[in-house]
Amino acid sequence: GEDVEQSLFLSVREGDSSVINCTYTDSSSTYLYWYKQEPGAGLQLLTYIFSNMDMKQDQRLTVLLNKKDKHLSLRIADTQTGDSAIYFCAESNAGNNRKLIWGLGTSLAVNP
């Protein structure tokens, strides 16, 4: 079945770039999303990319999509302590747009 995988933890120093990776199995994915969850809160949409794109930039965020390898990454430039959170990758596909397939989330720790 469809699956989305992420590494569980990432630790970076403040001011460095963070790169959070995600792989997915469904070759018919149409949209891929990045959500952020801060402690005690719900998930917020950070950004998304359509499957016919290979890059999207939004201020400090850069999303790269390698459709051939089914690999998605989120780069956060100049990482700040406020970026400490769990980041979820999710994908939707043309065949089953009724629900998103979620990764387990990557917990990003930013050290001063």
Place this chain on the structure above:
Amino acid sequence: NAGVTQTPKFQVLKTGQSMTLQCAQDMNHNSMYWYRQDPGMGLRLIYYSASEGTTDKGEVPNGYNVSRLNKREFSLRLESAAPSQTSVYFCASSEAMGRNSPLHFGNGTRLTVT
């Protein structure tokens, strides 16, 4: 702009008790969802409502029921709570299903069943 509002924020139940989690959205969204979040399990879809008047089972519907009361409100009921239902519950809404329609989440209900 409230977005998605869930009540209560916290709840402790004894095994066998019942309760209803409430969710309301003010974005005029057609679709609404209930998820549970458990450590190491990620987000799992319990039930969803593609549009007012319809509800469907997600991945983990056993032990739950839902009601789409109107376009704004979507409630989740636990008829006889079990310790396995200890979790954080999130309600979400989206403009529609079937196209790029990101989910908007509430802040969650933290439920403990003893």
